[in-house]
Amino acid sequence: MTATPTPRVTIKDVAARAGVSKGAVSLAFNHKPGLSEATRDRIFRAARELGWAPNLTARTLAGSRVDVVGLAICRPARLLGLEPFYMEFVSGVESVLTEHSCSLLLRLVRTVEEETGLQESWWRGRQIGGSILVDFRADDPRVAMAQRVGMPVVAVGHPSLTGGLTSVWTDDATAVTEAVRYLAALGHRRIARVGGAAALGHTSIRTAAFDEAAGALALAGAWQVATDFSGDAGARATRSLLAASGADRPTAIVYDNDIMAVAGLSVAAEMGLRVPEDVSLLAWDDSQLCRLTHPTLSAMSHDVHGFGAEVARTLFGVIMGGGVGSHPVATPVLTPRGSTAPPR
Amino acid sequence: MTATPTPRVTIKDVAARAGVSKGAVSLAFNHKPGLSEATRDRIFRAARELGWAPNLTARTLAGSRVDVVGLAICRPARLLGLEPFYMEFVSGVESVLTEHSCSLLLRLVRTVEEETGLQESWWRGRQIGGSILVDFRADDPRVAMAQRVGMPVVAVGHPSLTGGLTSVWTDDATAVTEAVRYLAALGHRRIARVGGAAALGHTSIRTAAFDEAAGALALAGAWQVATDFSGDAGARATRSLLAASGADRPTAIVYDNDIMAVAGLSVAAEMGLRVPEDVSLLAWDDSQLCRLTHPTLSAMSHDVHGFGAEVARTLFGVIMGGGVGSHPVATPVLTPRGSTAPPR
DNA sequence: GATACGGACTTTACCGGTTAAGAAAACGTT
DNA sequence: AACGTTTTCTTAACCGGTAAAGTCCGTATC
Numbered sequence: 001m002t003a004t005p006t007p008r009v010t011i012k013d014v015a016a017r018a019g020v021s022k023g024a025v026s027l028a029f030n031h032k033p034g035l036s037e038a039t040r041d042r043i044f045r046a047a048r049e050l051g052w053a054p055n056l057t058a059r060t061l062a063g064s065r066v067d068v069v070g071l072a073i074c075r076p077a078r079l080l081g082l083e084p085f086y087m088e089f090v091s092g093v094e095s096v097l098t099e100h101s102c103s104l105l106l107r108l109v110r111t112v113e114e115e116t117g118l119q120e121s122w123w124r125g126r127q128i129g130g131s132i133l134v135d136f137r138a139d140d141p142r143v144a145m146a147q148r149v150g151m152p153v154v155a156v157g158h159p160s161l162t163g164g165l166t167s168v169w170t171d172d173a174t175a176v177t178e179a180v181r182y183l184a185a186l187g188h189r190r191i192a193r194v195g196g197a198a199a200l201g202h203t204s205i206r207t208a209a210f211d212e213a214a215g216a217l218a219l220a221g222a223w224q225v226a227t228d229f230s231g232d233a234g235a236r237a238t239r240s241l242l243a244a245s246g247a248d249r250p251t252a253i254v255y256d257n258d259i260m261a262v263a264g265l266s267v268a269a270e271m272g273l274r275v276p277e278d279v280s281l282l283a284w285d286d287s288q289l290c291r292l293t294h295p296t297l298s299a300m301s302h303d304v305h306g307f308g309a310e311v312a313r314t315l316f317g318v319i320m321g322g323g324v325g326s327h328p329v330a331t332p333v334l335t336p337r338g339s340t341a342p343p344r
Numbered sequence: 345m346t347a348t349p350t351p352r353v354t355i356k357d358v359a360a361r362a363g364v365s366k367g368a369v370s371l372a373f374n375h376k377p378g379l380s381e382a383t384r385d386r387i388f389r390a391a392r393e394l395g396w397a398p399n400l401t402a403r404t405l406a407g408s409r410v411d412v413v414g415l416a417i418c419r420p421a422r423l424l425g426l427e428p429f430y431m432e433f434v435s436g437v438e439s440v441l442t443e444h445s446c447s448l449l450l451r452l453v454r455t456v457e458e459e460t461g462l463q464e465s466w467w468r469g470r471q472i473g474g475s476i477l478v479d480f481r482a483d484d485p486r487v488a489m490a491q492r493v494g495m496p497v498v499a500v501g502h503p504s505l506t507g508g509l510t511s512v513w514t515d516d517a518t519a520v521t522e523a524v525r526y527l528a529a530l531g532h533r534r535i536a537r538v539g540g541a542a543a544l545g546h547t548s549i550r551t552a553a554f555d556e557a558a559g560a561l562a563l564a565g566a567w568q569v570a571t572d573f574s575g576d577a578g579a580r581a582t583r584s585l586l587a588a589s590g591a592d593r594p595t596a597i598v599y600d601n602d603i604m605a606v607a608g609l610s611v612a613a614e615m616g617l618r619v620p621e622d623v624s625l626l627a628w629d630d631s632q633l634c635r636l637t638h639p640t641l642s643a644m645s646h647d648v649h650g651f652g653a654e655v656a657r658t659l660f661g662v663i664m665g666g667g668v669g670s671h672p673v674a675t676p677v678l679t680p681r682g683s684t685a686p687p688r
Numbered sequence: 689g690a691t692a693c694g695g696a697c698t699t700t701a702c703c704g705g706t707t708a709a710g711a712a713a714a715c716g717t718t
Numbered sequence: 719a720a721c722g723t724t725t726t727c728t729t730a731a732c733c734g735g736t737a738a739a740g741t742c743c744g745t746a747t748c
Contacts, residue, residue: 008468008704009468010703010704010705011704011705012704012705020727020728021727021728021729022704022705022706022728022729023706023707023727023728023729023730024726024727024728025705026705026706026707027706027707027727030706032707033725034725034726034727035725035726035727036725036726036727039726039727053465053468053469054469054704054705055405055468055469055470055703055704055705056465056469056470056471056705057401057404057405057469057470057471057703057704057705058405058703058704058705058706058733059469059704059705059706060401060705060733061399061401061402061405061703061704061705061706061733061734061735062704062705062706062707062732062733063705063706063707063732063733068449068471083431084428084431086431087427087428087430087431090450091452094450094451094452095452097451098451098452098453103449103450103451104449104450104451105412105447105448105449105450106434106438106447106448106449106450107438107441107442107447107448108435108438108439108442109442121397121400124352124353124397124399125397125398125399125400125401125402125734126399126400126401126733126734127400127401127412127447230632231632231633231635231636232632235636259632259633259636262633262636262637263636265638266636266637266638266640269638270638288574288575288576288603289575289603289606289633291575292575292579292603292606292607292610293606293610293637294609294610294613294614296610352734354733354734354735355734355735356734356735364697364698365697365698365699366698366734366735366736367697367698367699367700367736367737368696368697368698369735370735370736370737371697371736371737374736376737377695378695378696378697379695379696379697380695380696380697383696383697398734398735399733399734399735400735401733401734401735402703402733402734402735402736403734403735403736404703404735405703405704405705405733405734405735405736406702406703406734406735406736406737407702407703407735407736407737470703470704
């Protein structure tokens with residue numbers, strides 16, 4: 001297997017076998033007019049016999065459409081494996097790509113700058129026909145890059161962050177407000193939020209919305225902590241929030257993803273606090289995980305798979321030259337389960 | 345953004361600006377000898393000024409190395425999002441690919457046949473320089489295909505399944521035996537195993553090993569159930585196992601992944617059984633999840649991230665023309681936590 | 689001063705397709 | 719029968735690089 005001499009079959013071989021020119025084979029395989037049914041058949045038969053399929057690299061170079069879309073994720077590799085969100089998002093994206101016989105070019109990067117360079121070189125090198133941009137931050141360099149080089153992209157994030165790019169987003173602000181209102185309606189007056197990475201745009205949006213909601217409801221206590229989305233960070237944050245006593249301790253905590261909520265659940269148990277009697281917990285994203293814990297986790301439920309699919313569909317629209325604009329998708333909907341109740 | 349005319353900068357432009365031929369630019373960018381330092385500098389300066397980087401598609405077509413590796417996963421998109429295993433595996437693979445400025449071409453497929461065709465066309469089309477094959481089953485068609493076309497691949501699976509392909513695998517049989525012995529040593533005589541998809545090769549290996557271990561230890565009861573790896577299936581299986589009473593009920597359950605173990609934990613709680621007093625649970629893979637539950641989950645711990653990294657390293661070896669053979673990696677190691685104890 | 693040689697580039701022929709323009713045969717018209 | 723149209727294919731020029739072979743030139747050798 002070391003350097004097995006692979007006898008690559010090319011269009012020339014097929015042409016020779018069918019007794020026609022390269023051009024004819026190309027016409028046949030692209031279903032273009034200008035060939036008789038008879039020759040078309042002969043060509044396809046020859047191709048089948050030789051087991052030939054057009055070389056996509058050459059096809060791409062010659063200027064036709066590229067059937068690969070890019071996705072670069074800017075997060076340490078180790079952390080990524082722990083987050084259900086991305087895998088589910090990717091699976092949603094894939095579900096649509098597959099219908100179009102399109103593949104996903106995936107790459108983990110360390111910084112936004114690295115991603116910006118990568119995306120640009122993917123595009124310039126015709127490696128991709130378009131790209132999905134995620135994890136926007138304020139003044140994101142990818143906005144200008146995409147516009148400068150004219151790369152078809154879909155930005156996953158609020159329009160305020162994604163500039164003039166076509167965007168697909170969920171209304172995080174409204175969802176946060178709803179979460180807080182729900183807990184307040186249950187009677188909670190001291191509410192905390194364990195947020196995600198502070199650098200991310202959607203984190204700031206949620207943070208601002210939380211502050212505003214807390215103010216509007218005149219809560220007696222409102223805390224916010226930033227984390228890196230990991231379960232460990234969620235556990236630490238929960239531990240320090242619950243370590244306080246009396247009026248300094250929140251009676252309800254909202255998490256920015258579900259892995260942290262699971263961690264919070266376990267910290268509460270370990271500290272001898274009952275959920276939801278002593279403290280209410282509310283997760284985000286709502287992967288299957290939330291239904292597997294005991295008590296089950298109430299969550300701001302969000303169809304991440306469907307979200308990914310919608311992003312992919314929108315990208316195809318953009319690549320085809322349409323679908324530009326801002327595409328809000330369904331706001332996460334509150335799904336009460338066993339981890340939220342009125343405070344004692 | 346619809347169809348922005350992109351002024352693509354090519355090697356010709358750079359050559360013109362530097363006042364040299366295309367060939368010279370190519371030499372400079374591939375760090376090949378035959379150019380004076382002065383021209384080299386001039387070329388790089390010109391390239392920088394024009395913001396040029398070599399077009400990878402063209403470079404690939406011209407016959408140099410391809411910096412993309414393939415991975416097709418044969419599983420319904422929806423299910424994939426739920427499994428921590430793959431995301432962690434992918435993140436491990438990525439961590440090594442990134443070092444080599446290499447990207448991953450990912451695609452979900454429905455059947456092994458579809459994957460076989462896809463992999464072959466990726467290879468023939470020079471879309472990839474090599475590929476990672478996962479989820480082997482008996483008489484897998486990918487083995488013959490890879491050998492026939494001479495595609496560099498690394499097969500993730502036991503050599504008995506992967507034919508003559510270079511393989512990276514963990515010793516599932518030994519691990520299962522160890523898991524059963526451990527539970528038996530704690531005093532358990534009735535042990536169940538909630539396994540994965542029956543069609544997968546490593547599932548059969550584990551199933552056989554469990555049977556053998558159960559026989560060798562002359563257990564009073566040994567059950568095995570096949571699932572689709574989902575938490576729901578794990579919950580169902582657990583519920584039916586624990587519904588029995590007395591001598592028909594297992595006192596310990598081994599799961600084939602951790603999501604099912606988490607589900608099992610919650611089912612036990614819901615049925616009023618205490619873990620580990622009434623029933624011991626043992627997870628597999630051991631993602632972060634196992635440390636986030638309460639009680640924490642004992643597991644056959646397996647560095648999935650490192651496993652992915654090793655697979656990627658091996659693939660690079662194969663692509664370079666070496667590293668052929670069978671590469672066993674560390675056997676999952678038993679990590680006792682809070683979910684296992686002697687039966688009452 | 690003719691010969692050989694090595695360094696610095698340029699030329700040119702691919703890689704495997706696509707596609708515009710051209711040519712030969714088949715067809716319909718008057 | 720002469721002439722314009724189609725239909726059916728072929729030719730040849732790209733796409734943007736790589737790499738082997740060729741050219742030119744300054745210099746060391748005898």
